[in-house]
Amino acid sequence: MSKNESLNIVGKPFRKVDARAKCVGQTKFADDIVLPRMLYCKILRSHLPHANIKRIDASKALALPGVFAVITGKDLPIPYGILPVSQDEHALCIDKVRFIGDPVAAVAAIDEDVAFDAMNLIEVEYEPLNTISSIEEGVMVDEPRIHDYGDSGNIHKKVSLEFGEVEVGFAEADLVREDVFFYEGNTHLPMEQHAAVAHYDSDKKITLWSSTQTPHYVHRALAKVLEIPASHIRVIATPNGGGFGGKSDPFNHEVVVCKLAMITGRPVKVTLTREEVFYCHRGRHPVLMKIKTGVKKDGAITGMHFQSFLDGGAYGSYGVASTFYTGALQTVTYNVPRYQFDGVRVFTNKPPCGPKRGHGTPQPRFGLEIQIDKIAEQLKLDPVAIRRNHLVEPNSTTANYLRIGSMGLGKCIDKVVEGSDWKSKFSGWDQSNRKLPFGKGIGIACSSYICGAGLPIYWNNMPQSGVQLRLDRQGGVCVMCGSTDIGQGSDSILAYIVAEILGIDPFDIRVVTADTDLTPVDLGSYSSRVTLMTGNAAIQAAERARELLVMAVSEKLGVPIENLSLAERRVFDVENPDTGVSFAEAVVLAESKFGTIGTVGSYTPPRSPGKYKGSGVGPSPAYSYSAAVAEVDVDPDTGIVVVERVWIAHDIGKSINPMLVMGQVEGSVYMALGETLMEEMTYRANRNVVHKFPSMLEYKSPTTLEMCDVKTYLIEDPDPNGPYGAKEVGQGPLLPVPPAVANAVYDAVGVRIDEVPITPEKVLKALREKSRGRDGRYGPVSVPNVDWPEPLRVLTPAEGGDGKEMPRIAVHS
């Protein structure tokens, strides 16, 4: 790997390669695509949360002038879903609807108005069914079943894993605490509504342009559902106008426009309304949590038993992975020698939940970091020290077999503690001796996130990311990769890395991405995998091209290969820099010697040491770390919490572009602030499970006036698995913010809000309780009684385990 000190491009704050186009209105998003003879699609959605479909009559819609086709579930009978284990969706519901917004029929018409009128002429007769509307109901009520698969009744998935014996850990502990937390669901709210355009050509090939983060998975789903060869389907992901995980599933509207294009022989476009985007959802799971943790007097954890209960909504989506993620990363920050995880996901009659920034990990991190604060108070320990003193070692393996590489959390903690002037602000646990006035408070929390899922979504032995480079005799360089730019800058990362290695300018490079016909597979923009995986693939492809160039130039100039350097669009002798050729001449020499110059690179993550069932979720080539301190102002009369400032330090490994890293950190803090204080996907408390506010006005998200000041520190502790040592930043910095704010609220006014969002009502209720001499706390008090399976037992690495589960002993008579 190149030496960091001699880098010309990597580490510098170049603008993004697509930045100017976005600032002049030239970037083509999916809804900006218009094709000749294009029809418009509208999708009729269920207005009932749970019902059997008795009859659909589209005759009136079909009779409307300007209508070209109406399709229903029977036209697309094959199910699909993002995970192989949850192929539970149909593009249009066949026999029943499972939530308000479930698609039932679709129209293609001459324009959007006619399509809308036709949609309203479709008659659907429903037979309403009882609904399942909460985690408790999902656990307790078996009938009616929302799906005819899953672990039982309305329980989609139930897991139990035990690493070492937690009871032994609790027996060794000086203090054992049990706490219950709740993290409300919330949604991505990308500014761009999902849109897609399908074109069916005269050779019976389909092209789909779509605002998707995962064109490869959409490609696979289309081949399955449309029953045409994948080689006849081309999926082009248009630049995403925000994703955050919300455009990571194959969606019904994508399938529907393809089918309508095939039927009508004309291009078909669909653009969802904002209300429909709320129903697409796939956002943060509401999670109820119970955490039992044993600690020694110094705060060292002896054992942890973590239980999570997920409200999955109406379909599987990424839910099985989400469930495991609520239990996977508790072990990677502080040393947890013995660990048990029980997780259950239920189906409910709500829009399906899935991956949102941090996928399944902000919820447990919220509970864990508040509980650590409570433990610190009980043991009269400093909340900084209890964290700082028990960090996981770099280059170690956790109890659940996650392989940790670089680990910069200690430095992160030091930075935010120093930067926030923590010591002169935090009052300790003695409220009688406050340093900040009552109402002002400060809190800390830490976190970690994966840099790419170690395993692909479907099992295979192929690379997770591929990059192809083409160099032409004019000196042009084209980099092709299946990755999808959702605003995070993944196209630019490819250009920076290739430019670094070939010694050219990033803006010399043509970047072609996210086109299943033209670009090698990259699995998509999810799990914070893109910089690490495409970066490594790009390095390999560019190093291979560099080798061809220097061989040809060496021969021409008579300079040894090892003396040649590539920089400033030249290939030259480092000992005699005037001796050299231009980059374009070097390509001509190489093309003359070797023929057309094209190289490839690919990346496959290292194998995980965990071999037990369920070990597929959590392993990653590297883990990023973050620490945050939040300073808040709480008005005890209104309960309003204002987050004034967040100090955040993020262990990025190495910034490929620090300016883009800063943008991801600030954006993560912003999104966290919304989840912490105001954002919630909630439903009316009756049997109808109607979304309370599927609009941008009432679904409150932070404006410029609510956004806090952010003080950012980038910690560079290069990871051997990252390109130039780089780790992720797109998701991890969200994680420490919600618990840091909750801990700061406690410091400010002495009440514990053990759920998000931390609304004024909750703060006031807790303050009233406290003023009446009761527990100044707002949050859940119990969890449903789940019939957990016998845990799968795994010896920890410290116990000499081999990563496999122990043979099950029949314990039930």
Next chain:
Amino acid sequence: MKQKAHITFRLNGEQTEVAFAPHKTLLEVLREDLNLTGTKHGCELGECGTCTVLVDGKSILSCLMLGLEAEGREVKTIEGMAEGAELHPLQQTFADLGAAQCGYCSPGFLLVAEELLKNNPKPSRAEIQEALSGNLCRCTGYIKIYEAVELAAAKMRGEEYELPREAVYGLE
């Protein structure tokens, strides 16, 4: 056959004629009948600020204005912000500082910022926040947007302005 309305107005400095279904919003007329897709939509209900354009120099939500109301007015969209091939200073700084991440809200922010700087060449951070408070951005946390507005404002005033190092590299 639908009856189309027919208007003339100045669009990005050019005299423009357009025919469209009379119930269409200005947003729809711009995108669908004039192919100016740089103006985006996030809600089409006046909630997000994404579809902002300037009408007679004032920022308005084009999803809440009928196309018919543009008759005889001066409309500016993101496509008309640059002077020929020369980007507006705001467009330059938004691009250079990473104020456009996904870029979907950027046209609206840019036009509101242009209006702000016309009226107030040296806005404070609080004045920038107030002026941009009707526009939602889900990517940036707004911070890079503030910095881009401040840098562009300084450039437009002809002042030397060094962006704080910490804005790009973080604090030491």
